[in-house]
Amino acid sequence: MLIARLFVPLHPEKCKKMNVAVVKYNAGNIYSVLHALQRLGVEAVLTDDAKTLTEADRVIFPGQGEASNAMAYLRERGLDRLIRELRQPVLGICIGQQLMCSHSEEGNVDCLGIFDVPVLRFRPQAPQDKVPHMGWNQLERPATPLFRGFQGGEFVYFVHSFYVPVCPWTAAETQYIQPFSAALHRDNFYATQFHPEKSGSVGERILRNFLEL
Amino acid sequence: MLAKRIIPCLDVKDGQTVKGTNFLNLRHAGDPVELGRAYSEQGADELVFLDITASHEGRKTFAQIVQRVAAEISIPFTVGGGISELSDVERLLAAGADKVSVNSAALRRPGLIDEIVRHFGSQVCVVAIDARLDEAGWTCYLNGGRVPTQRGLFEWAREANDRGAGEILFTSMNHDGVKTGFACEALARLATSLTIPVIASGGAGQMSHFRDAFTLGQADAALAASVFHFGEIGIKDLKTYLRNDDINIRL
Numbered sequence: 001m002l003i004a005r006l007f008v009p010l011h012p013e014k015c016k017k018m019n020v021a022v023v024k025y026n027a028g029n030i031y032s033v034l035h036a037l038q039r040l041g042v043e044a045v046l047t048d049d050a051k052t053l054t055e056a057d058r059v060i061f062p063g064q065g066e067a068s069n070a071m072a073y074l075r076e077r078g079l080d081r082l083i084r085e086l087r088q089p090v091l092g093i094c095i096g097q098q099l100m101c102s103h104s105e106e107g108n109v110d111c112l113g114i115f116d117v118p119v120l121r122f123r124p125q126a127p128q129d130k131v132p133h134m135g136w137n138q139l140e141r142p143a144t145p146l147f148r149g150f151q152g153g154e155f156v157y158f159v160h161s162f163y164v165p166v167c168p169w170t171a172a173e174t175q176y177i178q179p180f181s182a183a184l185h186r187d188n189f190y191a192t193q194f195h196p197e198k199s200g201s202v203g204e205r206i207l208r209n210f211l212e213l
Numbered sequence: 214m215l216a217k218r219i220i221p222c223l224d225v226k227d228g229q230t231v232k233g234t235n236f237l238n239l240r241h242a243g244d245p246v247e248l249g250r251a252y253s254e255q256g257a258d259e260l261v262f263l264d265i266t267a268s269h270e271g272r273k274t275f276a277q278i279v280q281r282v283a284a285e286i287s288i289p290f291t292v293g294g295g296i297s298e299l300s301d302v303e304r305l306l307a308a309g310a311d312k313v314s315v316n317s318a319a320l321r322r323p324g325l326i327d328e329i330v331r332h333f334g335s336q337v338c339v340v341a342i343d344a345r346l347d348e349a350g351w352t353c354y355l356n357g358g359r360v361p362t363q364r365g366l367f368e369w370a371r372e373a374n375d376r377g378a379g380e381i382l383f384t385s386m387n388h389d390g391v392k393t394g395f396a397c398e399a400l401a402r403l404a405t406s407l408t409i410p411v412i413a414s415g416g417a418g419q420m421s422h423f424r425d426a427f428t429l430g431q432a433d434a435a436l437a438a439s440v441f442h443f444g445e446i447g448i449k450d451l452k453t454y455l456r457n458d459d460i461n462i463r464l
Contacts, residue, residue: 028333031309035284064334130410130433132336132379136216136258136463155216155463157289159336159379176215198289198311200253 018211020044021056023083026073027063027095029195036197036207050082058089058211061096062197064159067119068107070099084112089213090189091146097184097191098162106162114189117167122177132161133176137194142172144185146192148209154202156182156194164193216463217427217455218258218434219448220412221441223248225294226265228274230442246281252441253288255448258463260286261314261436264294276308283309291339299328306333314339314382317355320362320369323376330377338380339412340373342366344399345386351399358386367402374407381407382436384414392418392440400430412436420446420454427460 022033024046037044037060044060045052053059061083063070074080083090083100092100099111104119111119122131137158142150158174164181166173171190174182184191190210196203224231229243249260262282264275272295279292292305293314302313319325319340329338343358344351344366351366370381383403385396395416403411410433413426417437426432440446456462 028306028337029311032283032311035309036287038284039287064336066334124408127405128431130408132409133215134336134379134410135218135433138214138216159289161335195289198287200287203287 017057018042019055019057020211021053021059022046023053023059023061023079023096024048025063025070025077025079027065027070029064030062032195033060033062033093033197036204040204040208040211042211048077048079050078053082054086056088058091058213059083059086060091060093061100062093063095065095066107067095067098067104067111067162068109070095071104071107071109071111074099074112080112084114087188089210091210092184092189092191093197094160094193094195097164097181097193098160100184100189100191101164104162115164115167115169115184115186115191117164117169117181117184119162119164121162125177129177132159133163134159136199137174137176137182139182140173140175140179142183144171144183144190145213146183146185146190146206146209147172149205156192156196156199156202156206158182158194160193214461216258216461217432218412219256219423219452219462220259220261220434220436221252221257221448222261222263222414222436222438223442224263224265224438225275225278227268227271228278231265245278246285249282249286249290252448253286256452256464257288257448258434259288260290262290262292263314264292266294276304279305279308279310293339293341298325299332302329302333302337306337312337312339312379314341316341316343317357319373320353320355320364323372326373326376326378335377335379335409338378339382340370340378340380341382341384342370342373343384343386346396346399354386358389366399367406370403370407374409378409380410380412380433382412382414385416388416389414390439391416394418394422395426395430395432395435397425397430400426400432404431404433410434417446420451423451424455424458424460427455 171183171185291312413432
């Protein structure tokens with residue numbers, strides 16, 4: 001019964017009332033999150049406006065890009081502090097997850113520090129260890145409500161050259177070169193290294209779980 | 214474990230898929246978006262859309278197709294065909310493509326790879342190489358395989374790798390359309406000498422050919438067009454076959 005429920009679209013009334021903001025900043029691939037939300041029946045707003053972000057029911061911090069450039073942009077606009085102080089459920093995706101950590105080896109930059117763990121560069125150990133880690137890989141030990149209904153072994157889509165090590169906030173692991181954090185969770189902050197918006201029906205379930213937290 | 218990827222490639226001309234698609238009972242089999250969605254539902258891991266239109270009007274139509282794919286399909290997709298400068302890349306990424314593939318333009322002006330990587334990151338830059346094996350070895354070709362160059366496959370692939378490309382899409386012109394299998398020897402040499410993923414292309418005729426591309430050829434992904442379009446190989450059947458052969462596949 002529980003599994004069947006997960007495939008039911010979000011309740012239309014709940015959707016209409018749900019106020020989702022996506023953080024607008026200098027990262028690529030932000031629109032794919034908006035499209036994925038649209039497929040779930042949610043019209044999110046893309047914004048860097050402090051009031052809109054603070055008052056949203058859900059905030060998504062997505063993107064692809066380079067960490068030090070992204071941090072400089074966020075600091076200039078005071079978005080670094082604003083994101084740290086958000087109280088509603090927040091979901092970081094890919095570079096979003098990395099920026100929520102303490103420090104990144106990419107551009108050697110201090111990040112938001114929501115998760116007290118550094119972001120490291122993948123170091124290949126064998127010829128088959130290609131970097132970027134690109135493609136579909138499996139979630140292991142998925143925990144937190146973000147993965148409600150998950151058993152482990154589900155495939156999600158990754159594209160990244162830097163990773164978050166396994167740490168006390170790890171909410172799911174994936175194996176590539178070594179085990180790393182496929183997802184993090186602390187209080188109201190959730191983050192995924194993979195792209196739920198590009199991970200087919202599995203990704204849609206994760207986004208739906210986030211909206212239903 | 215990271216799964217090997219199966220990638221159908223769709224040629225698009227004036228907004229319509231070019232090759233025959235008399236399967237799947239699609240109402241609009243000529244619509245690249247509907248065909249792409251059908252492949253996605255069958256388990257394709259990514260999609261490639263190649264624009265083979267020459268006209269300016271056709272290019273605008275292709276950008277609209279890209280927008281629709283981005284809005285309607287929830288797996289990653291690459292677009293290519295006729296990309297010659299950074300503004301082409303910008304336009305296609307803005308329309309919602311996840312990656313772009315560059316071919317002739319990068320051979321003519323390798324600095325294009327650096328520009329794409331600097332502006333948008335390695336992950337969006339697929340370098341496609343068409344090469345033919347002759348007495349002199351593997352030679353790269355321009356313009357869809359019509360014009361030979363002085364560049365060898367392995368040294369050009371290495372240069373693209375070093376300039377920051379995210380993936381190499383290698384098509385063997387000797388094998389393309391012949392349906393006798395991928396160029397596994399050359400693939401293995403690429404896979405072991407490069408630090409980025411390699412996509413095998415050209416030669417798929419049977420399911421065992423995909424297995425060989427992943428085992429003998431050590432490819433990270435395999436791309437095909439006609440065997441999928443004509444329904445000779447179903448993506449679901451192929452993935453089950455590969456999984457039964459102990460290849461890590463997303464099912």
